[in-house]
Amino acid sequence: MSAAAAGKVDGGPAKDKTDPFRNKNELKASKKAAKRSRGSSHYRPKAPTELTQLPPLKDAATDQQELFVKKLQQCCVVFDFSDPVSDVKSKEIKRTCLNELVEYVTVTRGVLQDATYPEIIRMIACNIFRTLPPSDNPDFDPEEDDPTLEASWPHLQFVYEFFLRVLESPDFQPSVAKKYIDQRFVLQLLELFDSEDPRERDFLKTVLHRIYGKFLGLRAFIRKQINNIFLRFIYQTEQFNGVGELLEILGSIINGFALPLKAEHKQFLVKVLLPLHKAKSLGMFHAQLAYCVVQFLEKDATLTEQVVRGLLKFWPRTVSSKEVMYLGEMEEIMDVMEPGQFEKIMVPLFKQIAKSVSSSHFQVAERALFFWNNEYVTQLIEENNAVIMPILFPSFYRISREHWNQTIVALVYNVLKSFMEMNSKLFDELTNAYKAERQKERKREKDREDLLKKFEHLHIK
């Protein structure tokens, strides 16, 4: 009453333009504008020397290779990009030089001689290896915020490009390069996957993939280090930008695993890939993760039970958007599931599905109900209806009467109808038993409560 009256009399003090209660998005927008202009690369350069332009490679008649090495050495000088006006001339010289190097290794044969490998790798290492700067935005939301882009990208891009061309060159000899592209090198490369700049991560992905393909001796090491990165991500920091890219590489690695699967690989699935589902930022890499999981199951169907139980263990309790992803992955898994495996896990699985369908978040309920649009899944359900119907029936029956969302009610109604057609005798039994079951359940709950009360009493005594 009085509040309403108060509102009528006065509209409140004039709205100040600098109102401190600005909404979050406004603030975010202003912060973002300031941030984007800042550089993200923080080298500790030792006062870069001024570069002098070397003659173009194509003009050098005899000692082209010597000039090539000189140019590589010149490109080892690293500039500070956080200051856009410093060393403008030298930066431009380096940029053209890098550009020329890329072209040179692409079109010229015989560039990669034994003696040039160390120079090439040194130039690459000087430029790309650095400690990544702290994130400007500690509560970075990948879906809302723009990533901070790498300030030195005008140079980095060419360095990565050059690296790729070298790796892909027909002259490239892993047996020589392995002296320089060693475990230490790979380890530093992997740390870079935490870069916030998606362009850099994309290059890294291709580079690492090539290295994995060409250096057989490094494969086990690379897998182990990726393992460590993931474990650190899951159990310690929850922060690593390149999880999706690494998973993408792993997807194709898993694809190439020989059968039967080694214990090491199975352990990776159970102890690393499945716990990755726990991550808060699952949305950033779920598609790649689900792909890896399904790859494993296609290789070895006997892993099905472990995987499904693992997912059920980590099933999200509160985050609806994650639950939708889990349901999607579960459908992908069921798509490749053999009937024998299905029977092993259908009871716990459908208990969860019954819960998901009962979710008051309609997207969760809807996603679970979409299972019935999948022919293979419905076929599996039908084959096992004697087990599955009793699990699902109580929730479905209740939802068909109680759910707030009409779409859900309609979908549930359709499923119930299909149950009726599947096994009308069982359906009738379940309908008749429903009320009695509910009553029994209520009684059980009451008994438990009474008991707890008694227990409290005992405790006090």
Place this chain on the structure above:
Amino acid sequence: MTATDSANEALYPIAVLIDELRNEDVQLRLNSVKKLSTIALALGVERTRTELIPFLTDTIYDEDEVLLTLAEQLGTFIPLVGGDQFAHVLLPPLESLATVEETVVRDKAVESLRKLAASHSPADLEAHFVPLVRRLANGDWFTSRTSACGLFSVCYERVGAAVKQQLRQHFSNLCTDDTPMVRRAAAGKIGELAQVVEPEFVRSELLPMFKQLMADEQDSVRLLAVESAVILARLLGPEDTDKLMMKSLRSAVDDKSWRVRYMVADKLTELQSALGAELTQRYLVEAFQALLKDPEAEVRAVSASKVRDFCVNLEASEAERTNIALNSILPAVKDLAGDANQHVKSALASVVMGLSPLLGKEHTVEQLLPLFLTQLKDECPEVRLNIISNLEAVNSVIGIKQLSMSLLPAIVELAEDSKWRVRLAIIQYMPLLASQLGSQFFDEKLNQLCMGWLVDHVFAIREAAVLNLRKLVEAFGSDWALSTVIPKVAELAVDTNYLHRMVCLFCVTELNSACPPDMVRAHLLPIVLKMASDTVPNVRFKVAQTLQQLAASFDAEVFEQQVKPCLDSLAGDADIDVQFFACEALEAIREKF
């Protein structure tokens, strides 16, 4: 009822609870685990040892939440299994819990194991605890090895020399483990272990491990080693630290990873006290200068926040300390005041005033005041706020006169700052300024501001302004109130904005306690009574509430003649809330007379 009957009845719920430990519903299992100590109590020590604990050991494959509670409970279970000599029966379930994947569960299990270690006799430690540490340290999966790292220091001291040697060997293996997570855990615990290891082995065995960790390829390992460095340096004493550790420490100041440098800066004052005066002056002053100029803002910010503590902790003669602060630290500090990063500036602003007592009056005026002025005008409100909130320290050195002369213009400007938190900080500083400047000076320069805040558009400011007013009246006396404050309050009573009229009533309530009763009766009461016919119900019920609070200042006669008629009419108001508060006030005042 016989004794056995009642015993059975007592045990029945226990049976059900144990049953619930297997229930499908996590919440029910959780409830049951939380009652574990009661279950054990009811079972008795014998059955707890022989039945409950083995049952728990066998059924560990539950939800992390249940496991966490279990790990926590088991740490307090010694009395329930029959005292210290049975403590070891609790080890098997905790050993399993120390190997699970989830970090919080593992950490809790380790915490409980550490508690239990203290209750083991030396013989039990060797027979039960050390083998457990050995198994964990040799575990296949990194989780058990990580957990093992935290258990060495709690059993080392009380075992025989041969076992000690084994333990050191195991720890050394963990320091060079393949998995970075394990090395991290070892780096974090090496300092703690050093505290219980014999000095000769600290030098001959732990120091080499420490140096290796300080040079680890992973920065996350190196930075934890920095933390342990503080303890190690303290144990070794300045002379040995200089000889044995200084090289590692100096490389950490210069580490290529900002995380490591950050950690050094963060631990700087602790390192300072561990290293002692001489090493600090030889190395740390220079290191600190470098950290204050670090290319990474994060590092500069944490360094800036240590400026005061570092200077205060310098163990040197006063002259020498002033000299270091003035010549080595202050130049870097001046640069930071103009840093591009606002976190750096704000960290500096929160401590920089603390330098003033160290430097003395003359240097403060010469060196620091210009710095404060720059920061007071900083574009970032947090910087301004931090400076204002710490004026106190400077005040005590150079005196309020000098402070206000130089800072007053800036303060006046901030009083109208667009960020209300800044305005709030200024208001809170007003009573102090007022009491030291005297009423004349105050009236000239600041009065206008204080009155202006009463009609600020942010409630927190209006509220603070009212409280400020009371404090001012307490400082300047009732005559000042009569001449300066009450006219303003009367003005607010007829303001067109009802929020301002509300402020008027807040003022009356506050002034009531600061003014003598006759003044309240003569000047404040009439204002309130007049407002009883306000058009806004909120104002009218505030009138009722205010009258109730003024009751201390008037007698029965005034009540009967002036206040009661007013409240009576409000009690018959059309608005239900006004009626309520009017009746409440009437009742309260009646009780009084």
